Amino acid sequence: MTPVPDKEENMSSVFLEAESFRNRGGWVVDTVPMHRMGSACLMAHGAGVPVADAETEIDIDCPGEYHLFARTRDWTAVWERGTPAGRFTLRIDGIDLPTELGTNGAEWAWQKAGSIRLTQGKHRLALHDLTGFNGRCDAIYLTTDPEEIPPDGGAELDAFRREHTPIETADDPVIYDLVVAGGGIAGTVTALAAARLGLTALLLQDRPVPGGCNSSEIRVPLGGCTHIGPYPNIGNTVREIAPLFLTPGAKPAQWYEDTRKINAFRVDCAGKAELRLNEHVVAVETAPGDPARITAVITRHTLTGQETRYRGRLFSDCTGDGSVAAAAGASFLYGTEGREIFGESLAPERSSREVMGLSVLWTSVEEDHPVPFPEIDWGVEFNEENCRCVTEGDWEAECGQYRDQVEEAEYIRDYSLMTTFANWSWLKNRSRRKAEWANRRIDWISACGGKREGRRFLGDYVMTQRDIEEEIPHPDGTAALSWSIDLHYPEPENRAAFAEPFRSCAYHRGIRSFYPVPYRCLYARDVKNLFLGGRLLSLSHIAFSAARVMRTLGCLGEVVAMAAKVCCEKEVLPRELYLHHLEALRERMRAGIPTPEQFACPSVGRWESYHFKERGYFHYDERQQCYELDERTKADIRALGREHLFPHTGN
Numbered sequence: 001m002t003p004v005p006d007k008e009e010n011m012s013s014v015f016l017e018a019e020s021f022r023n024r025g026g027w028v029v030d031t032v033p034m035h036r037m038g039s040a041c042l043m044a045h046g047a048g049v050p051v052a053d054a055e056t057e058i059d060i061d062c063p064g065e066y067h068l069f070a071r072t073r074d075w076t077a078v079w080e081r082g083t084p085a086g087r088f089t090l091r092i093d094g095i096d097l098p099t100e101l102g103t104n105g106a107e108w109a110w111q112k113a114g115s116i117r118l119t120q121g122k123h124r125l126a127l128h129d130l131t132g133f134n135g136r137c138d139a140i141y142l143t144t145d146p147e148e149i150p151p152d153g154g155a156e157l158d159a160f161r162r163e164h165t166p167i168e169t170a171d172d173p174v175i176y177d178l179v180v181a182g183g184g185i186a187g188t189v190t191a192l193a194a195a196r197l198g199l200t201a202l203l204l205q206d207r208p209v210p211g212g213c214n215s216s217e218i219r220v221p222l223g224g225c226t227h228i229g230p231y232p233n234i235g236n237t238v239r240e241i242a243p244l245f246l247t248p249g250a251k252p253a254q255w256y257e258d259t260r261k262i263n264a265f266r267v268d269c270a271g272k273a274e275l276r277l278n279e280h281v282v283a284v285e286t287a288p289g290d291p292a293r294i295t296a297v298i299t300r301h302t303l304t305g306q307e308t309r310y311r312g313r314l315f316s317d318c319t320g321d322g323s324v325a326a327a328a329g330a331s332f333l334y335g336t337e338g339r340e341i342f343g344e345s346l347a348p349e350r351s352s353r354e355v356m357g358l359s360v361l362w363t364s365v366e367e368d369h370p371v372p373f374p375e376i377d378w379g380v381e382f383n384e385e386n387c388r389c390v391t392e393g394d395w396e397a398e399c400g401q402y403r404d405q406v407e408e409a410e411y412i413r414d415y416s417l418m419t420t421f422a423n424w425s426w427l428k429n430r431s432r433r434k435a436e437w438a439n440r441r442i443d444w445i446s447a448c449g450g451k452r453e454g455r456r457f458l459g460d461y462v463m464t465q466r467d468i469e470e471e472i473p474h475p476d477g478t479a480a481l482s483w484s485i486d487l488h489y490p491e492p493e494n495r496a497a498f499a500e501p502f503r504s505c506a507y508h509r510g511i512r513s514f515y516p517v518p519y520r521c522l523y524a525r526d527v528k529n530l531f532l533g534g535r536l537l538s539l540s541h542i543a544f545s546a547a548r549v550m551r552t553l554g555c556l557g558e559v560v561a562m563a564a565k566v567c568c569e570k571e572v573l574p575r576e577l578y579l580h581h582l583e584a585l586r587e588r589m590r591a592g593i594p595t596p597e598q599f600a601c602p603s604v605g606r607w608e609s610y611h612f613k614e615r616g617y618f619h620y621d622e623r624q625q626c627y628e629l630d631e632r633t634k635a636d637i638r639a640l641g642r643e644h645l646f647p648h649t650g651n
Helices: 153-162 184-194 236-241 256-264 324-329 409-429 467-471 492-495 539-548 549-572 574-580 583-593 631-639
Strands: 003-005 011-017 029-030 041-045 054-060 064-072 089-092 109-118 121-129 133-143 169-183 201-204 273-276 277-286 290-301 307-316 362-366 440-445 477-481 487-490 504-509 516-518 531-534 607-612 617-621
Touching: 011 153, 011 531, 064 089, 064 574, 089 109, 089 133, 121 133, 133 409, 169 184, 169 549, 184 201, 184 236, 184 256, 184 273, 184 549, 201 307, 236 256, 236 549, 256 273, 277 324, 290 362, 307 549, 324 409, 324 531, 409 440, 409 617, 467 539, 467 574, 477 549, 477 583, 487 492, 487 539, 531 549, 539 549, 549 583, 574 583, 607 631
Parallel strands: 169 201, 169 307, 201 273, 307 531
Antiparallel strands: 003 011, 011 133, 029 041, 041 133, 054 121, 064 109, 064 133, 089 121, 277 290, 290 307, 362 440, 477 516, 487 504, 607 617
16 A cells, blocks of 8 residues: 655555455455465455445545556456446545446456545545445556556566565564464364474464364365274374364354364464464475475465565475475376276276366355345356255355366356356246245355365375275375265256256265375375375375365374474484384374363373363373462362362362
8 A cells, every 4th residue: 555656747656455455344355366366355245235345544645636446357257148246336535436346357457447536645445345246356556647557467467566565575583393384174283283292383374264164264064083093093183173063064153163273273382383374375495406395485465465484394285276385396186087097996987187176155044024135147047947946055066177176266166156146046036936035045155165176296105996995005004084985076967957067966985994094195206395285185086085074184184293293303304204214103193192181081090180160170190199279279179078089189
């Protein structure tokens, strides 16, 4: 928001990143397009109800006639039908500029909002939503030059951003033992578990909360089991951060216990595990003369644009898209491997780019009165034959199976939103059964969606269907699979009715036993100090379908933390651990990750504890029989009038 005097006398300009607005109102920060355009944006995610204005203050140094531009797009234009869905206006000091924005075509571009004379001093600038249907704004530019149009992409746009919002890359002072990028369940568990083992760990998450698909932003329950297989003590950290109760289907936000995950960093791991929210990885640095070894990642804050360099000895990529691994040049697989690649019976005859897709979950509620919903003339056209008579969207609301889940992420998410809204509009307004939906209201819909599959990076071993079903033993087996082979496909009826499917069906095949994932699948074969986590594991498409559920990925995150501990102790790299120190990892896996006392839940042994709500737990066992208790607590324990195993009351 820095005024920049132009070279010509009496010319002035102001540039603002929309996501930096002081009051975002009902607009949400959207990071989905950030991979392609380098910046987050604001999105009016109102499910058909216009959201409250996003507002900020600008300071005008030079009075004059200002010409205002908004960088935006008509996100529904790609389907070449109907009225632009995401329309909005700019307001200056309560005055609407004349142009409806978000009507400028399918690609991100600068659209002129209008002109207005501004006096010197402070003015209120607002984004005023007109539809509630996901209008979006990347940035705003004010200039007194009537001939100036800001650059519209690539290096020129990046240089323009940096010219108007000077950003220097700041160095975090710590060199971490383990830097974890991506704060889904896998990444969160990896960082916490590493801290429990005494490592200095950093978690970088590009969203405002950790948890990924198991957060209030996406609302997918945890699948799979912990504490199974050859190492039944694996799963302690997963259990520690897992919501206490969730059933299939999206539930209210509080059920996902976002703060439970955040507080694990703030309380028990303070000083060891650092959590940095809203940090998006934009670059990777490697060692001079050794491009296969990462020395640092550079992030861009999704709200401020500030860049920070984070250095580490070891790295774990849990970003889902492989932001670190890809930037470091790690090799990967994408799509469905043909039968000839790995000899898998479930594989198709030929390889393809088809993957399991993204789901935007949503819920609706029944009110005691009719609830209107706008008539929609944009996007896919529904009718009595092809509409879906549904009141929620769960796993089956799946898109993007034939697209690139990384490069086309915004399109895939938008396609899911569009089909949901267009179908709902048909049900509410035109269906013969519209009376059944008259009182229903969309209560919540995810703004980002949850991905199932993207890039899978190559380790020293690629686990396949044959490993699982033939139970091939490996000396480096770690945490075990507990889920079925669970393959998703576009629903045939849906695929036949629409040019691009948006619903899926699933094929399940049970596995014979809990199968341990080889350690060699958990690190990159061509980046020396990079562990692989979450959806990036070195697995075939078929094997991945059994490993992708979140409890399993969390357990594998614990294994990565244990491996990082061994690497630091032995001063070796991940591959060297496999070659020379595998028994040290086995010892760690047998022991499991230490957990805070309140999660240990011992059931047998000589111990006793006392819990006073404001003062906490006082635990005693045969190893520790003495606590420094204040006189009040001693008196309260004596007042219970109970037999005590240990002489801790001072009497």
